[in-house]
Amino acid sequence: MKGVPVRIEVGPRDLENGVVTVARRDDLENKTTINVDDLATAIPALLAEIQKNMLEKARAFRDAHIVITQDMNELTNAVNGGCFAKAMWCGDRACEDKVKELTSASTRVMPFDQTPVGTKCVCCGKNLLKEDGSTDGKVIYFAKAY
Ligand SMILES: [Zn+2]
CATH class of the missing domain: 3.30.110.30 (C-terminal domain of ProRS)
Structure with missing residues:
Protein backbone atom coordinates (compact mmCIF):
# COMPACT_ATOMS: atom_id res chain seq x y z
CA MET A 1 0.00 0.00 0.00
CA LYS A 2 3.06 2.25 -0.08
CA GLY A 3 2.63 5.15 -2.45
CA VAL A 4 -1.16 5.04 -2.49
CA PRO A 5 -2.28 8.63 -1.88
CA VAL A 6 -5.84 7.85 -0.79
CA ARG A 7 -7.14 4.61 0.66
CA ILE A 8 -10.90 4.15 0.56
CA GLU A 9 -12.27 1.62 3.02
CA VAL A 10 -15.70 0.21 2.28
CA GLY A 11 -17.21 -1.79 5.14
CA PRO A 12 -20.68 -3.30 5.52
CA ARG A 13 -21.67 -0.69 8.12
CA ASP A 14 -20.31 2.11 5.89
CA LEU A 15 -22.42 0.87 2.98
CA GLU A 16 -25.53 0.76 5.14
CA ASN A 17 -24.97 4.41 5.95
CA GLY A 18 -24.04 5.39 2.36
CA VAL A 19 -20.52 6.45 3.29
CA VAL A 20 -16.92 5.27 2.86
CA THR A 21 -13.92 5.81 5.11
CA VAL A 22 -11.02 7.72 3.55
CA ALA A 23 -7.41 7.63 4.77
CA ARG A 24 -4.83 10.04 3.37
CA ARG A 25 -1.25 8.99 2.76
CA ASP A 26 0.12 12.31 4.00
CA ASP A 27 -2.01 12.23 7.16
CA LEU A 28 -2.54 8.63 8.22
CA GLU A 29 -3.83 9.67 11.65
CA ASN A 30 -7.04 11.28 10.55
CA LYS A 31 -9.55 9.21 8.68
CA THR A 32 -12.69 10.86 7.41
CA THR A 33 -15.98 9.55 6.17
CA ILE A 34 -17.31 10.76 2.85
CA ASN A 35 -20.80 10.30 1.49
CA VAL A 36 -20.75 7.91 -1.49
CA ASP A 37 -22.65 10.47 -3.59
CA ASP A 38 -19.87 13.05 -2.98
CA LEU A 39 -16.94 10.78 -3.91
CA ALA A 40 -16.63 11.99 -7.52
CA THR A 41 -15.94 15.55 -6.39
CA ALA A 42 -14.39 14.93 -2.96
CA ILE A 43 -11.59 12.61 -4.13
CA PRO A 44 -10.16 14.92 -6.86
CA ALA A 45 -10.26 17.82 -4.37
CA LEU A 46 -8.52 15.65 -1.79
CA LEU A 47 -5.83 14.62 -4.29
CA ALA A 48 -5.20 18.26 -5.20
CA GLU A 49 -4.86 19.14 -1.52
CA ILE A 50 -2.47 16.23 -0.90
CA GLN A 51 -0.35 17.32 -3.88
CA LYS A 52 -0.23 20.88 -2.54
CA ASN A 53 0.73 19.69 0.97
CA MET A 54 3.47 17.37 -0.30
CA LEU A 55 4.92 20.12 -2.50
CA GLU A 56 4.92 22.60 0.39
CA LYS A 57 6.60 20.02 2.62
CA ALA A 58 9.26 19.29 -0.01
CA ARG A 59 9.94 23.00 -0.59
CA ALA A 60 10.22 23.65 3.16
CA PHE A 61 12.62 20.68 3.49
CA ARG A 62 14.73 21.96 0.58
CA ASP A 63 14.82 25.52 1.91
CA ALA A 64 15.78 24.30 5.39
CA HIS A 65 18.76 22.44 3.87
ZN1 LIG B 1 37.80 30.18 -7.42
Missing part, protein backbone atom coordinates in the same frame (compact mmCIF):
# COMPACT_ATOMS: atom_id res chain seq x y z
CA ILE A 66 20.37 25.34 2.01
CA VAL A 67 23.37 26.82 3.78
CA ILE A 68 25.12 29.95 2.52
CA THR A 69 28.85 29.30 2.68
CA GLN A 70 31.79 31.72 2.40
CA ASP A 71 34.79 29.39 2.52
CA MET A 72 35.80 25.76 2.11
CA ASN A 73 35.38 25.04 5.82
CA GLU A 74 31.75 26.16 5.78
CA LEU A 75 31.12 24.41 2.45
CA THR A 76 32.59 21.15 3.74
CA ASN A 77 30.47 21.28 6.89
CA ALA A 78 27.33 22.00 4.87
CA VAL A 79 27.72 19.20 2.34
CA ASN A 80 28.87 16.71 5.00
CA GLY A 81 25.68 17.54 6.88
CA GLY A 82 23.60 16.62 3.85
CA CYS A 83 22.87 20.22 2.91
CA PHE A 84 23.15 22.24 -0.26
CA ALA A 85 26.01 24.74 -0.02
CA LYS A 86 25.05 28.01 -1.69
CA ALA A 87 28.21 29.89 -2.53
CA MET A 88 30.01 32.33 -4.78
CA TRP A 89 32.22 30.73 -7.40
CA CYS A 90 34.84 32.43 -9.58
CA GLY A 91 33.82 30.31 -12.57
CA ASP A 92 37.19 28.60 -12.83
CA ARG A 93 36.98 24.88 -13.58
CA ALA A 94 39.98 24.31 -11.28
CA CYS A 95 37.93 25.51 -8.28
CA GLU A 96 34.98 23.30 -9.23
CA ASP A 97 37.33 20.32 -9.51
CA LYS A 98 39.05 21.14 -6.22
CA VAL A 99 35.73 21.30 -4.35
CA LYS A 100 34.83 17.89 -5.75
CA GLU A 101 38.25 16.46 -4.88
CA LEU A 102 38.17 17.75 -1.29
CA THR A 103 34.51 17.19 -0.41
CA SER A 104 33.09 14.85 -3.10
CA ALA A 105 30.41 17.51 -3.63
CA SER A 106 29.79 18.78 -7.12
CA THR A 107 27.99 21.71 -8.66
CA ARG A 108 24.25 21.08 -8.71
CA VAL A 109 22.58 24.16 -10.13
CA MET A 110 23.26 27.76 -11.02
CA PRO A 111 20.08 29.58 -9.98
CA PHE A 112 18.39 32.22 -12.13
CA ASP A 113 18.51 34.52 -9.10
CA GLN A 114 22.16 35.57 -9.11
CA THR A 115 21.90 37.91 -6.11
CA PRO A 116 25.42 37.60 -4.62
CA VAL A 117 25.76 35.70 -1.34
CA GLY A 118 29.33 36.86 -0.78
CA THR A 119 32.24 38.67 -2.42
CA LYS A 120 34.86 35.92 -2.73
CA CYS A 121 35.10 32.56 -4.45
CA VAL A 122 34.24 29.89 -1.90
CA CYS A 123 37.24 27.83 -3.06
CA CYS A 124 40.17 30.06 -4.09
CA GLY A 125 39.10 33.16 -2.15
CA LYS A 126 39.53 35.39 -5.21
CA ASN A 127 37.80 38.74 -4.74
CA LEU A 128 34.80 38.84 -7.06
CA LEU A 129 33.61 42.32 -6.15
CA LYS A 130 34.00 44.79 -9.01
CA GLU A 131 34.54 48.54 -8.58
CA ASP A 132 30.95 49.29 -9.61
CA GLY A 133 29.65 47.11 -6.78
CA SER A 134 28.59 44.19 -8.94
CA THR A 135 30.25 40.80 -8.71
CA ASP A 136 32.20 38.86 -11.28
CA GLY A 137 31.43 35.39 -9.97
CA LYS A 138 28.44 33.12 -10.07
CA VAL A 139 26.06 32.01 -7.35
CA ILE A 140 26.09 28.23 -7.41
CA TYR A 141 24.93 25.28 -5.33
CA PHE A 142 27.26 22.47 -4.37
CA ALA A 143 26.01 19.19 -2.91
CA LYS A 144 26.89 15.54 -2.71
CA ALA A 145 25.08 13.15 -5.01
CA TYR A 146 23.31 10.27 -3.33
Whole structure:
Protein backbone atom coordinates (compact mmCIF):
# COMPACT_ATOMS: atom_id res chain seq x y z
CA MET A 1 0.00 0.00 0.00
CA LYS A 2 3.06 2.25 -0.08
CA GLY A 3 2.63 5.15 -2.45
CA VAL A 4 -1.16 5.04 -2.49
CA PRO A 5 -2.28 8.63 -1.88
CA VAL A 6 -5.84 7.85 -0.79
CA ARG A 7 -7.14 4.61 0.66
CA ILE A 8 -10.90 4.15 0.56
CA GLU A 9 -12.27 1.62 3.02
CA VAL A 10 -15.70 0.21 2.28
CA GLY A 11 -17.21 -1.79 5.14
CA PRO A 12 -20.68 -3.30 5.52
CA ARG A 13 -21.67 -0.69 8.12
CA ASP A 14 -20.31 2.11 5.89
CA LEU A 15 -22.42 0.87 2.98
CA GLU A 16 -25.53 0.76 5.14
CA ASN A 17 -24.97 4.41 5.95
CA GLY A 18 -24.04 5.39 2.36
CA VAL A 19 -20.52 6.45 3.29
CA VAL A 20 -16.92 5.27 2.86
CA THR A 21 -13.92 5.81 5.11
CA VAL A 22 -11.02 7.72 3.55
CA ALA A 23 -7.41 7.63 4.77
CA ARG A 24 -4.83 10.04 3.37
CA ARG A 25 -1.25 8.99 2.76
CA ASP A 26 0.12 12.31 4.00
CA ASP A 27 -2.01 12.23 7.16
CA LEU A 28 -2.54 8.63 8.22
CA GLU A 29 -3.83 9.67 11.65
CA ASN A 30 -7.04 11.28 10.55
CA LYS A 31 -9.55 9.21 8.68
CA THR A 32 -12.69 10.86 7.41
CA THR A 33 -15.98 9.55 6.17
CA ILE A 34 -17.31 10.76 2.85
CA ASN A 35 -20.80 10.30 1.49
CA VAL A 36 -20.75 7.91 -1.49
CA ASP A 37 -22.65 10.47 -3.59
CA ASP A 38 -19.87 13.05 -2.98
CA LEU A 39 -16.94 10.78 -3.91
CA ALA A 40 -16.63 11.99 -7.52
CA THR A 41 -15.94 15.55 -6.39
CA ALA A 42 -14.39 14.93 -2.96
CA ILE A 43 -11.59 12.61 -4.13
CA PRO A 44 -10.16 14.92 -6.86
CA ALA A 45 -10.26 17.82 -4.37
CA LEU A 46 -8.52 15.65 -1.79
CA LEU A 47 -5.83 14.62 -4.29
CA ALA A 48 -5.20 18.26 -5.20
CA GLU A 49 -4.86 19.14 -1.52
CA ILE A 50 -2.47 16.23 -0.90
CA GLN A 51 -0.35 17.32 -3.88
CA LYS A 52 -0.23 20.88 -2.54
CA ASN A 53 0.73 19.69 0.97
CA MET A 54 3.47 17.37 -0.30
CA LEU A 55 4.92 20.12 -2.50
CA GLU A 56 4.92 22.60 0.39
CA LYS A 57 6.60 20.02 2.62
CA ALA A 58 9.26 19.29 -0.01
CA ARG A 59 9.94 23.00 -0.59
CA ALA A 60 10.22 23.65 3.16
CA PHE A 61 12.62 20.68 3.49
CA ARG A 62 14.73 21.96 0.58
CA ASP A 63 14.82 25.52 1.91
CA ALA A 64 15.78 24.30 5.39
CA HIS A 65 18.76 22.44 3.87
CA ILE A 66 20.37 25.34 2.01
CA VAL A 67 23.37 26.82 3.78
CA ILE A 68 25.12 29.95 2.52
CA THR A 69 28.85 29.30 2.68
CA GLN A 70 31.79 31.72 2.40
CA ASP A 71 34.79 29.39 2.52
CA MET A 72 35.80 25.76 2.11
CA ASN A 73 35.38 25.04 5.82
CA GLU A 74 31.75 26.16 5.78
CA LEU A 75 31.12 24.41 2.45
CA THR A 76 32.59 21.15 3.74
CA ASN A 77 30.47 21.28 6.89
CA ALA A 78 27.33 22.00 4.87
CA VAL A 79 27.72 19.20 2.34
CA ASN A 80 28.87 16.71 5.00
CA GLY A 81 25.68 17.54 6.88
CA GLY A 82 23.60 16.62 3.85
CA CYS A 83 22.87 20.22 2.91
CA PHE A 84 23.15 22.24 -0.26
CA ALA A 85 26.01 24.74 -0.02
CA LYS A 86 25.05 28.01 -1.69
CA ALA A 87 28.21 29.89 -2.53
CA MET A 88 30.01 32.33 -4.78
CA TRP A 89 32.22 30.73 -7.40
CA CYS A 90 34.84 32.43 -9.58
CA GLY A 91 33.82 30.31 -12.57
CA ASP A 92 37.19 28.60 -12.83
CA ARG A 93 36.98 24.88 -13.58
CA ALA A 94 39.98 24.31 -11.28
CA CYS A 95 37.93 25.51 -8.28
CA GLU A 96 34.98 23.30 -9.23
CA ASP A 97 37.33 20.32 -9.51
CA LYS A 98 39.05 21.14 -6.22
CA VAL A 99 35.73 21.30 -4.35
CA LYS A 100 34.83 17.89 -5.75
CA GLU A 101 38.25 16.46 -4.88
CA LEU A 102 38.17 17.75 -1.29
CA THR A 103 34.51 17.19 -0.41
CA SER A 104 33.09 14.85 -3.10
CA ALA A 105 30.41 17.51 -3.63
CA SER A 106 29.79 18.78 -7.12
CA THR A 107 27.99 21.71 -8.66
CA ARG A 108 24.25 21.08 -8.71
CA VAL A 109 22.58 24.16 -10.13
CA MET A 110 23.26 27.76 -11.02
CA PRO A 111 20.08 29.58 -9.98
CA PHE A 112 18.39 32.22 -12.13
CA ASP A 113 18.51 34.52 -9.10
CA GLN A 114 22.16 35.57 -9.11
CA THR A 115 21.90 37.91 -6.11
CA PRO A 116 25.42 37.60 -4.62
CA VAL A 117 25.76 35.70 -1.34
CA GLY A 118 29.33 36.86 -0.78
CA THR A 119 32.24 38.67 -2.42
CA LYS A 120 34.86 35.92 -2.73
CA CYS A 121 35.10 32.56 -4.45
CA VAL A 122 34.24 29.89 -1.90
CA CYS A 123 37.24 27.83 -3.06
CA CYS A 124 40.17 30.06 -4.09
CA GLY A 125 39.10 33.16 -2.15
CA LYS A 126 39.53 35.39 -5.21
CA ASN A 127 37.80 38.74 -4.74
CA LEU A 128 34.80 38.84 -7.06
CA LEU A 129 33.61 42.32 -6.15
CA LYS A 130 34.00 44.79 -9.01
CA GLU A 131 34.54 48.54 -8.58
CA ASP A 132 30.95 49.29 -9.61
CA GLY A 133 29.65 47.11 -6.78
CA SER A 134 28.59 44.19 -8.94
CA THR A 135 30.25 40.80 -8.71
CA ASP A 136 32.20 38.86 -11.28
CA GLY A 137 31.43 35.39 -9.97
CA LYS A 138 28.44 33.12 -10.07
CA VAL A 139 26.06 32.01 -7.35
CA ILE A 140 26.09 28.23 -7.41
CA TYR A 141 24.93 25.28 -5.33
CA PHE A 142 27.26 22.47 -4.37
CA ALA A 143 26.01 19.19 -2.91
CA LYS A 144 26.89 15.54 -2.71
CA ALA A 145 25.08 13.15 -5.01
CA TYR A 146 23.31 10.27 -3.33
ZN1 LIG B 1 37.80 30.18 -7.42
